[in-house]
Amino acid sequence: GENVEQHPSTLSVQEGDSAVIKCTYSDSASNYFPWYKQELGKGPQLIIDIRSNVGEKKDQRIAVTLNKTAKHFSLHITETQPEDSAVYFCAAGRSSGGYQKVTFGIGTKLQVIP
Amino acid sequence: GAGVSQSPSNKVTEKGKDVELRCDPISGHTALYWYRQSLGQGLEFLIYFQGNSAPDKSGLPSDRFSAERTGGSVSTLTIQRTQQEDSAVYLCASSRDGKNQPQHFGDGTRLSIL
Numbered sequence: 001g002e003n004v005e006q007h008p009s010t011l012s013v014q015e016g017d018s019a020v021i022k023c024t025y026s027d028s029a030s031n032y033f034p035w036y037k038q039e040l041g042k043g044p045q046l047i048i049d050i051r052s053n054v055g056e057k058k059d060q061r062i063a064v065t066l067n068k069t070a071k072h073f074s075l076h077i078t079e080t081q082p083e084d085s086a087v088y089f090c091a092a093g094r095s096s097g098g099y100q101k102v103t104f105g106i107g108t109k110l111q112v113i114p
Numbered sequence: 115g116a117g118v119s120q121s122p123s124n125k126v127t128e129k130g131k132d133v134e135l136r137c138d139p140i141s142g143h144t145a146l147y148w149y150r151q152s153l154g155q156g157l158e159f160l161i162y163f164q165g166n167s168a169p170d171k172s173g174l175p176s177d178r179f180s181a182e183r184t185g186g187s188v189s190t191l192t193i194q195r196t197q198q199e200d201s202a203v204y205l206c207a208s209s210r211d212g213k214n215q216p217q218h219f220g221d222g223t224r225l226s227i228l
Binding site for chain 1: 149157170219222
């Protein structure tokens with residue numbers, strides 16, 4: 001089955017600096033890569049996703065990159081703000097048995113220091 | 115509805131008791147997923163529903179766990195004879211269909227087994 005590794009497990013940055021979270025996956029058939037943000041006591045919220053036919057995608061201060069050859073993808077947050085503090089999960093998905101099965105990384109706890 | 119709704123938000127019960135967790139997906143979403151999130155861990159897939167059928171139950175950890183979905187909408191996850199290792203947050207997600215659509219999560223049920 002798919003295996004998704006995520007690092008670092010914790011990340012502290014000063015407000016205004018950039019944060020980068022990296023993930024690798026093992027199944028070359030994976031073709032969908034969402035990123036989720038989870039605040040304390042809440043469910044994960046989709047913040048951005050990328051599909052395998054695209055190498056990079058941006059949405060305001062958030063960008064994701066995908067390297068299919070190396071099987072890794074990254075989340076970049078620029079100009080970080082205290083409200084960006086949360087746990088971030090990467091995931092890799094593939095079609096299996098007629099539906100999309102998604103495997104999650106273990107999460108990165110991001111702390112933005114004011 | 116506005117989002118995925120789960121109830122109860124918290125559940126404390128004694129070891130050996132049965133528990134039922136409820137998920138009300140976003141209206142019109144045919145695909146529904148259950149995940150388990152243990153403290154400090156990623157999301158562990160449990161079961162997937164497409165309509166009322168469950169084509170993938172591969173993540174259910176034991177025969178004490180079961181789930182059903184009636185009317186293609188509300189789903190219940192039942193854990194029989196609960197054990198302390200069942201303590202976790204149980205998350206439900208839904209998507210428009212199972213194929214290529216992002217999953218939207220509820221805020222979960224935090225289950226504590228005494």
